[in-house]
Amino acid sequence: MTAAELANHYRAYIVCLNAQAWPALGDFVHDDVVHNGRHLGLAGYRDMLIANFADIPDLRFNIGLLLSDPPRVACRLDFDCTPSAEFLGLPVNGRRVTFAENVFYEFRDGRIVQVWSVIDKTAIETQL
Amino acid sequence: MTAAELANHYRAYIVCLNAQAWPALGDFVHDDVVHNGRHLGLAGYRDMLIANFADIPDLRFNIGLLLSDPPRVACRLDFDCTPSAEFLGLPVNGRRVTFAENVFYEFRDGRIVQVWSVIDKTAIETQL
Numbered sequence: 001m002t003a004a005e006l007a008n009h010y011r012a013y014i015v016c017l018n019a020q021a022w023p024a025l026g027d028f029v030h031d032d033v034v035h036n037g038r039h040l041g042l043a044g045y046r047d048m049l050i051a052n053f054a055d056i057p058d059l060r061f062n063i064g065l066l067l068s069d070p071p072r073v074a075c076r077l078d079f080d081c082t083p084s085a086e087f088l089g090l091p092v093n094g095r096r097v098t099f100a101e102n103v104f105y106e107f108r109d110g111r112i113v114q115v116w117s118v119i120d121k122t123a124i125e126t127q128l
Numbered sequence: 129m130t131a132a133e134l135a136n137h138y139r140a141y142i143v144c145l146n147a148q149a150w151p152a153l154g155d156f157v158h159d160d161v162v163h164n165g166r167h168l169g170l171a172g173y174r175d176m177l178i179a180n181f182a183d184i185p186d187l188r189f190n191i192g193l194l195l196s197d198p199p200r201v202a203c204r205l206d207f208d209c210t211p212s213a214e215f216l217g218l219p220v221n222g223r224r225v226t227f228a229e230n231v232f233y234e235f236r237d238g239r240i241v242q243v244w245s246v247i248d249k250t251a252i253e254t255q256l
Contacts, residue, residue, distance in 0.1 A: 003131075003197065065232050065244065067197035069131065074195045074202030076232055076244055088250065102230035102246040104193050104204055116193065116204055118230040118246045122216065 001110065007068035009110065010075065014061050020053060022046050030111035056083045064100065071108065077101040088121050090128060099123040129238065135196035137238065138203065142189050148181060150174050158239035184211045192228065199236065205229040216249050218256060227251040 001009060013028040031042050040048060053059050058081050065076040079099050083092040099120045106114040129137060141156040159170050168176060181187050186209050193204040207227050211220040227248045234242040 065200065065202075067195045067200050067202045067232070069195035069197050072193065072195050074193075074230075074232065100244070100246060102202075102232065102244065104195070104202065104230065116228070116230065118228060118248045119250075120246045121249045122247075 001070055001107075003068040003070055006070050006073060006107065007066055009107075010066065010068070010073045010105070011063065013112070014063060017049065017061050020050075022050070025049075026111075028111060030108055030113040033111075033113055033115065035115045036117055055085065055087065056081050058082050071106055073105045073107070075103055075105075077103060088119060088124065090121070090124055092124065092128065095128065097124050097127050099127075129198055129235075131196040131198055134198050134201060134235065135194055137235075138194065138196070138201045138233070139191065141240070142191060145177065145189050148178075150178070153177075154239075156239060158236055158241040161239075161241055161243065163243045164245055183213065183215065184209050186210050199234055201233045201235070203231055203233075205231060216247060216252065218249070218252055220252065220256065223256065225252050225255050 016024050016028060025046050026042055029042050029045050033040055033042060033045050035045060035048065060081065062078040063075055064078040067074040077100065079101065082094060082096045084094055086092065100123065101117055101119045103115060103117040105112045144152050144156060153174050154170055157170050157173050161168055161170060161173050163173060163176065188209065190206045191203055192206040195202040205228065207229065210222060210224045212222055214220065228251065229245055229247045231243060231245040233240045
């Protein structure tokens, strides 16, 4: 895939997440995916996302910045949402918070095989 | 600059930081640089870096992942260092900690004009 094709493929992945279209997740995520050093596999990755939407009912992934340098993508995701209880160990408890996630992905065979994600916890703390 | 040229230019910026070669900083950082939404300007940016090295005497910037998609660069920086007192509001106090920073840069005229940085505070908390 060219850089432009990989960027478009990543955008389709974000559409898949926001639609919670879990049967399609395997089009974007590799069976052997590793997230922040943990080997989740496709099923574990899907379970993580399902749990995220359960914890944050109005969760929506918004692309802020997107870089494509095959086989890697980097994205700054912007969130504006309402975690219903604790989030990252913080007592958010139904308050609306805005924060970013700076995240890197490595693709293999057109699928995400590794994720390195950092969420801006400090930004959330300052809103509580 | 091509993607490869911009990546090499960024690597030279990291060499400049690790050498604390402040007179050369203007070769890489724009007079109007904005860092996490704050307009620091070149002088303010340099002061921030000088303060970082004062707070963390063994500070060293290590490139983990580097993506180049002109005019933007994304980097995962790996740190293994010893903040002498508080760091990000955490009582590190001379303990050695390892953590990552996922950071995006936008270049204008070959110089960094905007930075969006997130440091993995959670990783540090788990080491204290």
